[in-house]
């Protein structure tokens with residue numbers, strides 16, 4: 001039998017290994033300017049185009065939900081491999097690749113082969129929330145980059161027509177709770193959506209020839225004006241609407257909208273369909289501070305999904321291409 005003291009030593013080693021996986025200030029010694037370089041790139045891009053911020057927040061979420069936060073969403077499709085960026089939830093709707101690329105180019109000059117693309121994306125998502133007037137947070141870093149990216153694996157990303165149960169299950173598969181899901185959904189307070197992402201709710205919902213009854217009639221009217229049907233009965237694939245009245249400000253109006261049947265997707269409106277989820281929506285609608293704090297906490301949790309650390313994966317030289 002092992003002496004108690006040895007068992008304690010093993011437990012401590014085991015614990016420190018778990019804790020050592022990701023670390024705040026990870027690049028302090030190896031690339032001390034990493035965070036400020038990434039911030040400068042996000043800031044510059046944001047002042048050119050405010051849509052960069054929502055683009056980067058969403059890209060981090062979609063990265064983490066497919067094979068974990070390993071930068072696999074950044075890998076380009078090649079003749080032999082259709083990558084995540086071209087999977088159905090992503091194709092033609094992702095924004096912000098160029099910001100990651102320019103940050104990476106500067107980081108490779110500053111400290112070659114040190115900062116992973118997965119970490120750049122995690123920092124850039126945090127900076128995007130901060131620059132739109134949300135709360136910042138310390139990003140635990142030390143992720144390594146994956147070498148696999150497959151379009152078909154984007155089925156792990158929840159769909160806009162999901163109901164509460166489906167959303168909860170989809171997040172549970174990634175070890176995130178329903179509370180996390182509700183706090184994170186508030187990211188839909190910034191950005192835009194293509195009409196095709198919600199047009200099923202506007203004209204002929206569930207083959208009823210009527211709009212979705214859970215969508216406010218006034219909001220449905222406005223959305224129909226922005227997303228008119230063409231003679232074929234479809235909507236133009238290029239048309240977009242903004243998520244709400246202040247699509248570049250990270251504040252809790254998302255929850256107030258949902259309470260007034262103004263959720264853009266079924267997946268937004270469905271948050272009012274259980275007493276517990278409704279209570280959380282109400283709480284966030286009442287307190288921006290509370291929501292921003294919970295959002296930051298859930299983002300940190302999300303950013304740790306299935307990360308590659310230690311000697312797993314690689315540090316990509318070019319975020320869009322796996323190392324040869």
Ligand code: HEM
Pocket residue numbers: 051053054055057058061093094095158159160161162167181184185187188190191192193194195197265267
């Ligand atoms: C709960 C399940 C979710 C579903 C079903 C969902 C679905 C969608 C859809 C369909 C769009 C519109 C894409 C387009 O048409 O261009 C969108 C946009 C967006 N989503 Fe989500 N999303 C979910 C959760 C999240 C989470 C957890 C985050 C981040 C933490 C997030 C951040 C965003 C942002 C910022 C945009 C705007 C992107 C832009 O402006 O380019 N979403 N989402």
